[in-house]
Amino acid sequence: xxxxxxxxxxxxxxxxxxxxxxxxxxxxxxxxxxxxxxxxxxxxxxxxxxxxxxxxxxxxxxxxxxxxxxxxxxxxxxxxxxxxxxxxxxxxxxxxxxxxxxxxxxxxxxxxxxxxxxx
Amino acid sequence: xxxxxxxxxxxxxxxxxxxxxxxxxxxxxxxxxxxxxxxxxxxxxxxxxxxxxxxxxxxxxxxxxxxxxxxxxxxxxxxxxxxxxxxxxxxxxxxxxxxxxxxxxxxxxxxxxxxxxxxxxxxxxxxxxxxxxxxxxxxxxxxxxxxxxxxxxxxxxxxxxxxxxxxxxxxxxxxxxxxxxxxxxxxxxxxxxxxxxxxxxxxxxxxxxxxxxxxxxxxxxxxxxxxxxxxxxxxxxxxxxxxxxxxxxxxxxxxxxxxxxxxxxxxxxxxxxxxxxxxxxxxxxxxxxxxxxxxxxxxxxxxxxxxxxxxxxxxxxxxxxxxxxxxxxxxxxxxxxxxxxxxxxxxxxxxxxxxxxxxxxxxxxxxxxxxxxxxxxxxxxxxxxxxxxxxxxxxxxxxxxxxxxxxxxxxxxxxxxxxxxxxxxxxxxxxxxxxxxxxxxxxxxxxxxxxxxxxxxxxxxxxxxxxxxxxxxxxxxxxxxxxxxxxxxxxxxxxxxxxxxxxxxxxxxxxxxxxxxxxxxxxxxxxxxxxxxxxxxxxxxxxxxxxxxxxxxxxxxxxxxxxxxxxxxxxxxxxxxxxxxxxxxxxxxxxxxxxxxxxxxxxxxxxxxxxxxxxxxxxxxxxxxxxxxxxxxxxxxxxxxxxxxxxxxxxxxxxxxxxxxxxxxxxxxxxxxxxxxxxxxxxxxxxxxxxxxxxxxxxxxxxxxxxxxxxxxxxxxxxxxxxxxxxxxxxxxxxxxxxxxxxxxxxxxxxxxxxxxxxxxxxxxxxxxxxxxxxxxxxxxxxxxxxxxxxxxxxxxxxxxxxxxxxxxxxxxxxxxxxxxxxxxxxxxxxxxxxxxxxxxxx
Numbered sequence: 001x002x003x004x005x006x007x008x009x010x011x012x013x014x015x016x017x018x019x020x021x022x023x024x025x026x027x028x029x030x031x032x033x034x035x036x037x038x039x040x041x042x043x044x045x046x047x048x049x050x051x052x053x054x055x056x057x058x059x060x061x062x063x064x065x066x067x068x069x070x071x072x073x074x075x076x077x078x079x080x081x082x083x084x085x086x087x088x089x090x091x092x093x094x095x096x097x098x099x100x101x102x103x104x105x106x107x108x109x110x111x112x113x114x115x116x117x118x119x
Numbered sequence: 120x121x122x123x124x125x126x127x128x129x130x131x132x133x134x135x136x137x138x139x140x141x142x143x144x145x146x147x148x149x150x151x152x153x154x155x156x157x158x159x160x161x162x163x164x165x166x167x168x169x170x171x172x173x174x175x176x177x178x179x180x181x182x183x184x185x186x187x188x189x190x191x192x193x194x195x196x197x198x199x200x201x202x203x204x205x206x207x208x209x210x211x212x213x214x215x216x217x218x219x220x221x222x223x224x225x226x227x228x229x230x231x232x233x234x235x236x237x238x239x240x241x242x243x244x245x246x247x248x249x250x251x252x253x254x255x256x257x258x259x260x261x262x263x264x265x266x267x268x269x270x271x272x273x274x275x276x277x278x279x280x281x282x283x284x285x286x287x288x289x290x291x292x293x294x295x296x297x298x299x300x301x302x303x304x305x306x307x308x309x310x311x312x313x314x315x316x317x318x319x320x321x322x323x324x325x326x327x328x329x330x331x332x333x334x335x336x337x338x339x340x341x342x343x344x345x346x347x348x349x350x351x352x353x354x355x356x357x358x359x360x361x362x363x364x365x366x367x368x369x370x371x372x373x374x375x376x377x378x379x380x381x382x383x384x385x386x387x388x389x390x391x392x393x394x395x396x397x398x399x400x401x402x403x404x405x406x407x408x409x410x411x412x413x414x415x416x417x418x419x420x421x422x423x424x425x426x427x428x429x430x431x432x433x434x435x436x437x438x439x440x441x442x443x444x445x446x447x448x449x450x451x452x453x454x455x456x457x458x459x460x461x462x463x464x465x466x467x468x469x470x471x472x473x474x475x476x477x478x479x480x481x482x483x484x485x486x487x488x489x490x491x492x493x494x495x496x497x498x499x500x501x502x503x504x505x506x507x508x509x510x511x512x513x514x515x516x517x518x519x520x521x522x523x524x525x526x527x528x529x530x531x532x533x534x535x536x537x538x539x540x541x542x543x544x545x546x547x548x549x550x551x552x553x554x555x556x557x558x559x560x561x562x563x564x565x566x567x568x569x570x571x572x573x574x575x576x577x578x579x580x581x582x583x584x585x586x587x588x589x590x591x592x593x594x595x596x597x598x599x600x601x602x603x604x605x606x607x608x609x610x611x612x613x614x615x616x617x618x619x620x621x622x623x624x625x626x627x628x629x630x631x632x633x634x635x636x637x638x639x640x641x642x643x644x645x646x647x648x649x650x651x652x653x654x655x656x657x658x659x660x661x662x663x664x665x666x667x668x669x670x671x672x673x674x675x676x677x678x679x680x681x682x683x684x685x686x687x688x689x690x691x692x693x694x695x696x697x698x699x700x701x702x703x704x705x706x707x708x709x710x711x712x713x714x715x716x717x718x719x720x721x722x723x724x725x726x727x728x729x730x731x732x733x734x735x736x737x738x739x740x741x742x743x744x745x746x747x748x749x750x751x752x753x754x755x756x757x758x759x760x761x762x763x764x765x766x767x768x769x770x771x772x773x774x775x776x777x778x779x780x781x782x783x784x785x786x787x788x789x790x791x792x793x794x795x796x797x798x799x800x801x802x803x804x805x806x807x808x809x810x811x812x813x814x815x816x817x818x819x820x821x822x823x824x825x826x827x828x829x830x831x832x833x834x835x836x837x838x839x840x841x842x843x844x845x846x847x848x849x850x851x852x853x854x855x856x857x858x859x860x861x862x863x864x865x866x867x868x869x870x871x872x873x874x875x876x877x878x879x880x881x882x883x884x885x886x887x888x889x890x891x892x893x894x895x896x897x898x899x900x901x902x903x904x905x906x907x908x909x910x911x912x913x914x915x916x917x918x919x920x921x922x923x924x925x926x927x928x929x930x931x932x933x934x935x936x937x938x939x940x941x942x943x944x945x946x947x948x949x950x951x952x953x954x955x956x957x958x959x960x961x962x
Contacts, residue, residue, distance in 0.1 A: 002575070008694040009193075010572040011948075012566050020363055020560040029878045037128035037164065043353030046164075049209065061132065067292035069420045070599070073606070075542055077552065080625065081541025087288040109602030111364035 003096045038114070040074075040085060041065040045105070045114040054100040054118045063090045070111050077104045122411035127173055128166050131185050143526035148182035150175055173810040174242065192821075211343045212258060214250045216243060217271035231268035235260055237660055241628075259458055267654035274457035274961045289417055296414035299346035303407025306342050310335065310400035311924060322361030322395045326385040326445045332397055337400040339377055347373060347406040359390040363559035365598055369409055371563070373402040376923060379586045387686065393580035398590075398923070405594055405927035412931020419938040425945065426614025427541070430534050433490050433509035438474030439466045441518065456524075467512045475508045476528045477519035484514040491530065492620045492870040499807055533870075536624065537617045547891055551898070558598045562906065566592040569910035577911075584911070587920045591909035596902060599934040612887030619868040623878045628866035630851045632884035634831050638779055638877065639810075639822055640842070642767035642790035642797065645847035645854050645874065646776075646804050647766040651681050653689035655763035659736055666696060669762035671752050674713050674722045678705055682750065685764045710750070721763075732756050739763075743862035745801025768804050775874035776805050782881060784861045785830075789813055789844075818844035835877055852877050879949035883904060886947045894937050901933050 021031065034056050037102045040063065052058040064071055064085040075082040083093045095116075103116040131143065133346045143165060144247035148157045152171040167176055193782070216228060225243045228250060234242035237256030256819065258274050265272035290759050314320045322332050332408065343351065349372070353366030378880070380397040401602075434641050437453045441464045444450055451466060456474045459465065464480065467473055473486070474799045486535040497513050499879070500506060506519055508528040525531065577584045579840055609626050623629055643649050657662045662706045672690035675683035676697055700713035700720070710723015721728055729735055739749040747765035751758060779786050790811040792795045797811035808822055821961075824842050825832045832849035837855070845851030845865045853865035854872060869876035911920050 004570060005574055007565050009574075013567050016560050016563050019358075021359055021557075023361060025317060035127075037130070039130075039164070041368045042356045043364050043784075044348065044356040044360050044362060045337045046356075046360075048362065061128075067295075068286055069289075069417055072420075072580065073542055074604075075544070084538055085543070086285050096701065104556070107602075108606040109365075110552065111140070111366075111598065112362075113362050113364075113556075 037061040037063055037090070039063045039065060040071050040112065043070075043111055045112055048114040049117065050114070052098055052119045054098055056098065057094055057096040058098055058116075060089045060093045060095070062093065064088070065107070070107050070109055073108050074105055074112070075108065076116065077106065079103055090117075120482050128164050129173070129176055131180060142183055143185060143210045146179045147176060150179055212252050212261065212274060212658070214252060214261060214265065214272045214274060216250050216265065219689055228265055228270055230959060232261060235264040237949070246735065257460060259460060259818040262458060272923055276492055286421070293359055293414055293417045295411045296792065300407045300410040300414060302342050302346040302925065303403050303405075303410060305407075306335075306338055306403075307400050307404030307407050307924075310405060314400060320396050320400075320875070322383050322387045329384060329387070332380075332399075335399050336377070336381050336384050336397070339380075339402050342406055343373060343405050344378060346410060349404070350409070364562065365559070366592045366597075367403065367559055368562060368596055371566075372590045372923065375586065375593070376405075376590050377395075377402045382888050386914060390582060391580060391609075394582040396580075396583055397587070401590065401923040402472040402929075404924045406926075408927040408931045412935055416933075416938055418504065419935060419942060422605075422942050422945065423610045423938065424541075424614065426618050427534060427537055429616065430509075430530065430537065433472070433530060433901070435474040435937055438463075439468075439471075440464070441466055448824065459521050459524050461524055462626045465521060466595050466958035467506075467517050467519065469512060469514060469516065471512050473506045473508055473510045473512060473519075473564070475521045475525075476530075477521045479504045479506060479517050479519045481518040482516050484512055484517050487511040487513050489620075491533065533617065533622060536622055539615055540613045540625060541781075542606075542622050543626035544605055544609060544728050545626040545888070545891070547630055547888065547895070548609075551601050551604055551895055553597055555602045558596070558601065562592065562598075565591075565910065566907060569931065577914075584920060586925060588909065588911045590923045591921050591926045592906055594923050595905040595909040595921070595930055597898070597905075597930045597933040600894075600898035600901060600937045602897045603934055603937045603941075604893050607938050608887050608894055608944060610891040611941045611944040612890070614884060615887075615947060616883045619876070619879050619883070619949060621876055621883065622868040622870065623880070623884075624866050624868070629884045629887050631831065632833070632867065632881050633888040635680075635784060635833045635881065636832040637787065638833045638835065639789050639825070639848070640786045640806065641775075641818070641834075641841050641844075642788055642792065642800060643766060644774045644837050645835050646788060646806075647768050647800065649766065651685040651748075651766050652684055652762050653762060654745065654765045654767065655761075657742070657761040657763070659737060659757070659759050664757050665693060667752055668693065669695045669697065670673060670715075670720060670754075670759065671750070671762055672723050673700050673715065674703070674711050674752075676700070677703045677713075678711055680705075683897055684763050686762060687751075692880050718754055722750055725749070725751055728753055733758055737761055743795065744799060746796040746798075746803070766800075768800060769873065772804050772874050775878055778875065778878040778879075780805070780807070782878065784853065787825075791815060791817055793959045804930075815841075816843070819847040822847045833873070833877070852880065872957050882949040883947065886944060890941060890944050897940070898937060901929075905929060914935070 034052055034077065035051050035058070036047070038050070038060055042101055043066070050058075050060070061086050064087055067087045071085060073082055073084050074093070079095065081093070081095055083091055085091045098118045100118050103118065105114045105116055106112055143158050144156045147165065147167055153167055153169040153176075155168045157166045165180075173914050192823040216552050229241050229243050231786065232238055232250060232252055235256050237254045237260070238252055239254040241252045242252060250265075250427070262272045262274070290335065306429050319328065321327055340414065347369070348368045350369040354370035357364050357367055377399040380399050380402075383390060383395050383397050435456050436458045438456050439449050439451055439453050440459065441449055441451050446753055459475050465474060465477065469484070479500050481502060483499070483501040485504060486500050487497045487506065491507060491510060506517070506524070508532040510799060523529070526535070566589040569592050573584040574581050590723050609629065612629060614627075640646050656667055658664055658667055668686065668690050671686050672695060675686050700714055700715045703711065703713040706723070706727070709727035710721060712719060712721045714720070721731060722732070725735055725739070731753070733751070733753040733756050735751065735758055737758060737760070742749045742761065742763035745763070746762035750762045750764060752760050752762065753928065776786050785808065786806045787808045787810060788797065788801050788806040790799075790800075791813055792811055794809075794811040797809050801809040813821060818834075818841060822832055824836050826849070831849050831851060833850045834844045835852040835854055836845060839854065845853060850867060851865035852876070853868045854876065855868065855870055867880050869880065906925070909921050909926055914920060
């Protein structure tokens, strides 16, 4: 019994590490269009991963459906870009001359998390 | 309209299964121009690649039996037009329509709009009585077209209205959270009271209490499924995205407590007797408390954006437009400010706000610009002067021509800039960001580890201890406080600065401003007025000041030299009437000469007059000591007087420089002036050091040299001539007079002309950075103390584990505390002459 409980605990810990840190998120190919709609609801951006072409501008439509204050702002870390999102509305944000790399976009509290992959 | 290939994402509703997915794919693929269709049922979206228009796609979706409207209730042409605007310069405007009662009205209105020249497309949404119009037609033409069709229309692009709508939605959300809190606490409080008052919380197999606990367990499930639904849905969605957030922690904590309790209720025999305790009250209480915390946070957060709301409220709702009729008769009409077009002539009466940016065409008045520039004194405006939207007309009536409307006004740009800056983060917040990114999974690992430690080395009942420690760790950890620490303070600090006429462009400037040790001030226009003026008049025996000035002004009336302007302005102020002179001559580097009543008069420098044989028998050193330029006036060979002309230092420059020095800064003046006159100004202003005879292009090099000495340097100058030096400095302050400053030219823009703005900006920055530090310290300490205590580190001393309910209360209060602390900044007063970075006790 003791061994079993410990084993379950360790497996759970390994799963946490694997699922949240090691395994990769699905990415959504948007490369051809440089435009995407992201739904902001229930603590997640859908899709949470956007792929775009470097050097071009990317237009993102944030459709905020979550009224909690957590969702009110989207911040693109390192890109000096942010936007206030109105509840029940679609807010359009254009990012110009995207530099290559992985850029996180989050809410203020970083509960909402997304990745913008530019290559 | 361009029809290039692109991928559009459309929200759908009513699609629940793979069958729906196939139906939608078939419906859309049958449309000409559609290349591929991908339906995502989980996010209720469909991505369509091709060149079919969005409305065609939406029509096909509706025909196939599914909802296809964008969530904002608009047929989603706005998304299309973003592209189209770029290529055809078309605009997309949204009109609010009144008087439409039936579907046929929709057709009439749409057709009226589409028939308007310049309109590419018009769609009306009957549900919310709005029309989306794309094209190049003017707003007034669209409104007229709808009016001619017998309906009312107005532009729906008012950010103040949007703000109101947003507030209404926040209010609704607040009430929802309170209802959820009521549900959670409504069940949790009686249960907890029962336990605290000695009621039996243990399940005994085969007794009635087991059935009662089963009922309570189901009630708790109902609470979790209603008041706690959003936590569970959020946790699940985040999990699927390989994310973990606050919802994950709450869902895991409350879910674990409920699940364990249900096992106790259903299979009591499977657990040791001491472990047959139920924790339904913990689940219900935590849900109630976290909802309460979120409700309080919504309230507190509303205040953090008060500054932007105040700025938005400055805008006038209506404008009085002066129009010319067909017979050139003039009529005046009050119209909504959104309908004002560039070029319109507007009238503003005393006590009214200026509606849009413009240029005065007629009239004189005083305008209170304090709301934008922070300058307390009203500014005189007359023909040719500019006026800004949101400022208050105090005196007479003005007629002005609109030069910028809507989003182009200085006020709108300021609001946009402030909003953008409020979203930026100073580097001090980066550590918190890094921690936040890995926070939740780390807490989950700690919770499991704590449970295992209790299982392996803890006393009995081990299972209960495992559950309590793991649940409490999950619940007490507060990623929100950590995540909110920096942005909340930045939001309030940037807003506070804007209220004082200080525009901070990036969060980074906030932090650097609080670390400065050297400040370089440009002389002309920064320390001084930037406009030479007459400072002194020294008269020869038997001469009057006014006589000397009148003669000098008469001589200079034909000149456009800045010194001449100073003399003419002074004579105008003294209401002196000028004489007509003849044979006027301006001699470069010498002065001017002219003839009046047959006599030759000269006004110029000493050397020239001495060369002309004039006996200079008056002492001018008192003028040069002050940094003024002496101009000698002679009649034939007799000296009549000396006029001192100088660029006066601003009234409050000295006091502001004293403040800066009190803040521990080395204050340096930089100028192209010759050393003697620069020293004179420097002495009056009280600066520590002077850099004189510096060419404009060398200013940036001087700043760089200071930086090489290891100094953190701020440069203050006008945003145009000093741009390279402003860019070179660690923080550039562009100082302006009025709202027509180039707000993109520096990290910080002072809309007022006073140097107190620099001291204020630094005081606000220091207060904000300190507030951030307090928040970060509080959040880090809270989590790094709370989590070990929750895991049971104090058990050997106290013999008790922390209750999950207390953890829930602490967690919900922690983020409220951060927001409340940030809100304290709202009461910070930089105050002229009384603040230092370390002196603002109220923040």
